[in-house]
Amino acid sequence: MTASITRVTTRVIPVPLLRPWGPDVPRVTVVEVAIENDAGAAGHGFSWTPSIGATAVDALLRDDLAPWLLGRDATPALWQDAWEHLHEAGGGGITTIALAGADLALWDLTLREKGVSLADALGRTHESLPAYGSGVNLHYRLDDLVAQARRWRAAGYRGMKIKVGKPDLAEDIDRVAAVRETIGSELRLMIDANQRWDLRTAVRAVSELTRFDLAWIEEPLRSDDTQGHRALRRSIDVPVALGENVHTIHRFRDLIEAEAIDVMQPNVIRVGGITPFRDIAALAVDAGLPLAPHLLPELSAQLAFAEPGDCWIEDVEDARFESLGVLSEQSGVEIVDGCAIGGRRPGIGLRFA
Numbered sequence: 001m002t003a004s005i006t007r008v009t010t011r012v013i014p015v016p017l018l019r020p021w022g023p024d025v026p027r028v029t030v031v032e033v034a035i036e037n038d039a040g041a042a043g044h045g046f047s048w049t050p051s052i053g054a055t056a057v058d059a060l061l062r063d064d065l066a067p068w069l070l071g072r073d074a075t076p077a078l079w080q081d082a083w084e085h086l087h088e089a090g091g092g093g094i095t096t097i098a099l100a101g102a103d104l105a106l107w108d109l110t111l112r113e114k115g116v117s118l119a120d121a122l123g124r125t126h127e128s129l130p131a132y133g134s135g136v137n138l139h140y141r142l143d144d145l146v147a148q149a150r151r152w153r154a155a156g157y158r159g160m161k162i163k164v165g166k167p168d169l170a171e172d173i174d175r176v177a178a179v180r181e182t183i184g185s186e187l188r189l190m191i192d193a194n195q196r197w198d199l200r201t202a203v204r205a206v207s208e209l210t211r212f213d214l215a216w217i218e219e220p221l222r223s224d225d226t227q228g229h230r231a232l233r234r235s236i237d238v239p240v241a242l243g244e245n246v247h248t249i250h251r252f253r254d255l256i257e258a259e260a261i262d263v264m265q266p267n268v269i270r271v272g273g274i275t276p277f278r279d280i281a282a283l284a285v286d287a288g289l290p291l292a293p294h295l296l297p298e299l300s301a302q303l304a305f306a307e308p309g310d311c312w313i314e315d316v317e318d319a320r321f322e323s324l325g326v327l328s329e330q331s332g333v334e335i336v337d338g339c340a341i342g343g344r345r346p347g348i349g350l351r352f353a
Contacts (some may be wrong), residue, residue: 003037005272006269008066008102011033012058013352015326018318021050029054030326032352033061033101035109037074043109044351046091047101048269048296060089060098060192069102076106076138077314085283090221092308094245096272104299108347113236117332118299119343122278122306129304130160131297131313132188138166142164145175148317149182159188159312165196169205179214192218195245198227216241216263224251229260244294247272249280256287267294268303273323274348277303299349300332301340313340321350326353 013030020026031047031054047057068085072078086095110330111121133152137145145162152160162179164172180189191214197205202220209217217238221228223245233240243265244254255261264284268277277293281303284291290310293300297315304311315335321327332345343349 003039003041003209004194005035005072005074006038007036008033008061008069010061010101011352012054012056013326015324016319018324023138025051025136029060030352031061031098031101032292034106035069035074035102035105037109041074041109041113043074043107043112043347044094045104045106045108045273045348046269046350046352047097049097053097056094057098057101060086060094061101064089065102065220067100074106074109074276076103076110076273079273081274081276084285092251092272093211094272096247096276097269098256098272099270100271103275104348106169107274115346117346118274118302119305119350122303124305125308126305126311128341129301129311129313130158131301131338131340132161132190133157133314133333134161134314134316136163136316138163138194142175142178146178146182149179151317153183153187155156157187157315158338159190161190161192161218161314163194164191164205164209165193169208173206173208176209176212185213188215189213190218190241190339191221192213195219202232203235206232206238210236214238218242218263218265219244222342226254226258226260229255230258233260233262239263239286239290243267244247244270246270249276249283252280252283256283256289258295260316262289263292264289265292265294268296268299270294274303281307297335297340298333299348301333302343302349304340305343316342326352 011032016027027052033045035041089095166172197220239262241263242261244267245346266280292312297313303311328351331349333342
């Protein structure tokens with residue numbers, strides 16, 4: 001018989017960044033979620049926002065999700081019913097971000113009771129996966145950007161990703177050229193426009209930047225512009241990567257069916273947690289698309305270790321929770337010589353101090 005949920009608590013944790021992601025993003029915010037059952041066990045999960053929305057996520061958890069969870073079976077199998085319960089507030093966005101905290105806590109509780117790690121419970125298929133260095137660096141001066149690329153190369157990363165989207169395309173060209181020269185021709189180079197372009201601008205920019213042998217262009221247009229990405233993909237030779245701002249499996253399916261996507265990049269928090277992430281990853285496998293989970297490598301790598309297809313792990317410089325000093329113990333996931341390894345601690349491996 002499955003134990004019942006007896007208590008749900010939340011805690012908002014501001015996390016200052018060692019390298020601000022811009023003048024307006026000096027910190028990210030974690031909303032920790034703890035769930036206890038009537039057998040005396042507890043699990044810890046979290047929701048996460050890089051800029052705005054944390055207090056809204058916390059309120060949704062406390063006022064709408066926590067009361068609904070009390071008395072129900074303490075299992076991640078609750079996810080679909082919980083999503084339907086919150087759907088009146090929106091199918092994705094704040095609702096799925098809030099759901100992630102509860103889903104991760106229930107997975108953590110279940111896995112800790114069994115004494116197994118997430119990757120091993122799901123069925124580990126990889127002992128290591130290639131990682132790429134990533135930076136929220138559009139505001140960096142050129143010499144700082146080049147220095148960052150040198151650090152990534154020295155650390156053994158298999159690829160690197162930089163931001164583009166300067167008002168003057170010539171500046172983007174200079175920056176991408178400098179990074180390509182720094183890292184050499186053998187390493188993968190990705191660029192990320194963070195939804196800054198319209199279709200016409202994107203076609204022009206990517207056509208100019210394709211000479212630098214790009215592995216992908218990420219979020220060139222607004223993430224909900226499926227038809228725009230379909231048209232762009234037909235107009236350029238660079239693969240299109242999407243997913244960090246796509247919140248449901250339905251939207252990912254739409255992108256695949258519209259032939260608007262080449263690389264799947266779900267964020268485990270924004271899609272609602274481990275439960276929906278696994279279904280979204282299965283879509284990628286079925287479509288033959290590589291998976292490159294967005295951010296949060298301590299958790300994303302554990303999920304990717306259990307995926308059978310081509311996977312890449314994103315590691316933003318100085319942004320892992322361990323680097324930021326907010327965990328009570330090490331996660332168990334490491335990036336060594338450019339590869340993610342580990343992920344064998346019981347539970348999800350993340351507990352905030």
